[in-house]
Amino acid sequence: MPTERPPTLTVYSRAYCHLCEDMIEALRSLQGLVRFEVAIVDVDSDAELERRHGEKVPVLMHGERELCHYRLDTAAVTAFLKKIR
Numbered sequence: 001m002p003t004e005r006p007p008t009l010t011v012y013s014r015a016y017c018h019l020c021e022d023m024i025e026a027l028r029s030l031q032g033l034v035r036f037e038v039a040i041v042d043v044d045s046d047a048e049l050e051r052r053h054g055e056k057v058p059v060l061m062h063g064e065r066e067l068c069h070y071r072l073d074t075a076a077v078t079a080f081l082k083k084i085r
Contacts (some may be wrong), residue, residue, distance in 0.1 A: 008037040029031040
């Protein structure tokens, strides 16, 4: 029986960003309650990402959909993950 792959949420972040570190830590805690993967992308590694997100980091995305930015909105992210299951 194949196992359904969990959704992947992407955090667009940058080095030395305390808000980014806080969001990633909160997401790791949330993974104990809801099944999902986390991908972390450094916006400074790509000129287009840096242009698109600028100072608005961290940004949490599922595909092209922004779920939240600056701080993790646990309720919104949890509701979104339950909805797409």
